Amino acid sequence: xxxxxxxxxxxxxxxxxxxxxxxxxxxxxxxxxxxxxxxxxxxxxxxxxxxxxxxxxxxxxxxxxxxxxxxxxxxxxxxxxxxxxxxxxxxxxxxxxxxxxxxxxxxxxxxxxxxxxxxxxxxxxxxxxxxxxxxxxxxxxxxxxxxxxxxxxxxxxxxxxxxxxxxxxxxxxxxxxxxxxxxxxxxxxxxxxxxxxxxxxxxxxxxxxxxxxxxxxxxxxxxxxxxxxxxxxxxxxxxxxxxxxxxxxxxxxxxxxxxxxxxxxxxxxxxxxxxxxxxxxxxxxxxxxxxxxxxxxxxxxxxxxxxxxxx
Numbered sequence: 001x002x003x004x005x006x007x008x009x010x011x012x013x014x015x016x017x018x019x020x021x022x023x024x025x026x027x028x029x030x031x032x033x034x035x036x037x038x039x040x041x042x043x044x045x046x047x048x049x050x051x052x053x054x055x056x057x058x059x060x061x062x063x064x065x066x067x068x069x070x071x072x073x074x075x076x077x078x079x080x081x082x083x084x085x086x087x088x089x090x091x092x093x094x095x096x097x098x099x100x101x102x103x104x105x106x107x108x109x110x111x112x113x114x115x116x117x118x119x120x121x122x123x124x125x126x127x128x129x130x131x132x133x134x135x136x137x138x139x140x141x142x143x144x145x146x147x148x149x150x151x152x153x154x155x156x157x158x159x160x161x162x163x164x165x166x167x168x169x170x171x172x173x174x175x176x177x178x179x180x181x182x183x184x185x186x187x188x189x190x191x192x193x194x195x196x197x198x199x200x201x202x203x204x205x206x207x208x209x210x211x212x213x214x215x216x217x218x219x220x221x222x223x224x225x226x227x228x229x230x231x232x233x234x235x236x237x238x239x240x241x242x243x244x245x246x247x248x249x250x251x252x253x254x255x256x257x258x259x260x261x262x263x264x265x266x267x268x269x270x271x272x273x274x275x276x277x278x279x280x281x282x283x284x285x286x287x288x289x290x291x292x293x294x295x296x297x298x299x300x301x302x303x304x305x306x307x308x309x310x311x
Contacts, residue, residue, distance in 0.1 A: 008053055008082065008111040008151035009183035012211050012275060015052070022052035022213065022276030023292070023299050024084075024186075027283050029056060029067040035283070039071070042285040047079055049292060052276065055084040055113055055186075065092075069100060073107040084153065085109050088117025089140055093132035097140070101147050113153040113186065114140040114177075123232055124162045138173070138180045145181035154178075156185040156203075156212050158195035159235045171202035178208045185210055186278045188232060189217040191240045191261070193268045214269050217280040218287035219258030222248050259287050263294040270298050 006014065015022050025046055030036045043054070056072045058065055068086065075083040085104045087097065104112065116137040119125040129135045134143065137154055144152050154177045157170045164170045174185060190196060200212050219225045222244050229236045240261055247253035266277050277299065279288045292299060 007149070007183075008084065009153075009211075010151075011052060012184055012213070016211055016275040021270055021274065021299055023049065024051045024213070024276065024278045025054045025288065026215070026278060026280045027054065027056050027071075029058065029071060030283065036067075036071070039283045042281060042283050043075065043079065043081070045285040046281070046288065047081055049289070051081065053082040053084045053111060055086055055278075057086045058088050058090070058117065065100070069103060072104070072109060076107050076109050082111065083109055084111040084113055084151075086113045086115065087140065087144070088115050089129065089134040089137070090117035090119070091130055091133075093130055094134065094143070095132065097134070097143060098147065101144060101150075105148055105150075110149060111151045111153070112144050113155070114144050114182070115155045116140070127163065138177050141177050141180040141182050151184075152182050153184045153186055154182040156187045156199060158187050158190040158192070158199045158214075159233055161188075162233045167199070168202060171199060171206060171208075174199075174203050174212075175206040175208035178203075178210045183210055185212045187212060187215045189215045189228075189234060189280055191237055191265065192235065193265060193272060195235065196269060196274070197272055211275040213276045213278045214266075214274050215278045215280055216262055216266055216269075216291070217282070218262035218291055219244060220255045220282070220284070220287055221251075222254055255287060259290045259294070262287070262291045266291060266295055267298065270295075 012022050027039055027043070030039050054075060056068050058068050072083045072085045075081050087100060101112070114137055119127055134140050141152055141154060144150050154174070156174050160167050161170055187196065196214055203212065225236070228234060243257050243261065244254060247257055269277070279291070281288050
């Protein structure tokens, strides 16, 4: 990011104040070169949408950190996209975290999503910090803000985090991260707009007014979404599961219904004042592009965007 360009959190606020939602995409680090080729095809097909930013997650338990940082740097250097780097506390000392942050800064990456991360055995496993590392995302936020001029985002949870006592605790943690210097948040995926707006209301009651961007995942595989919900605690309402189960034997119909559900949810969120949409792409472009197209004038558009291929 050039030194004289607006910081990402400033861009998000400017869009919100202008009544325009931000649109962003999330990718995950592939396990091999073949998967990376698929990822880059998706990135190139989503690039013409001109998203506000794109992000690359870490693998489970903080794995694939090297691949994540390499892909994020390549996005910064070889595309027109603004990358946001994920950073977690998992399996890293404070010194290692400082080194990764410095590497991002050297590559011109000034946007970081600071999250505690899940234990290597999954989000429901007990948390154990690295002996020389950090315990909480709030500590990571402070570390990033100490080390330079970064836009710092954090995670938020419309459905209760597996390690939380209750939904009020989730809102308190979000408020603490904002007090520590977080400037925006991105939610875990969810399927009820009411859960999202209740989170925002609880946070605002605690004085937390940072933009909270909804995380949206168009469902293309019933088994996959059930597994993700089991691991993360994401609530799957009957209004969603009934529609998907009704077509579970037809993969094409599952995709179509998944896109419809994501489009309907996105429309309700934007109508209710959500500051943007963060699409969890699963390294594929078609479903995301179809939701974007279906939303029409509600989201920024690019005349250069071609009709999506079946990816």
